[in-house]
């Protein structure tokens with residue numbers, strides 16, 4: 001949760017956990033969507049409608065912070081999910097081996113005759 005600040009920098013003000021009904025498997029994770037929707041809307045209301053859903057995060061147990069193929073697919077799915085109204089979602093990954101945090105963002109860049117999808121690493125500010 002957070003907002004986009006100056007210089008195209010995402011400011012992360014809160015991180016929502018998995019939720020009690022989330023399913024944690026060794027190589028995958030199914031979030032507790034009901035919990036997420038409740039947390040997102042209450043945080044949005046509490047912040048005076050200034051802090052919104054910016055994207056997803058997860059850890060890579062026993063691996064570094066890299067963007068896997070599945071992570072990239074998830075990022076694209078969030079960008080394509082019209083209800084989220086989030087064409088530039090973030091994917092924040094906490095690697096544990098070595099310990100480190102990396103963030104990627106999805107965006108569309110207009111060229112002369114077409115729009116190109118760009119996924120690039122970005123910097124964020126954590127509060």
Ligand SMILES: [Zn+2]
Pocket residue numbers: 058059060066067068071093
């Ligand atoms: Zn991942």
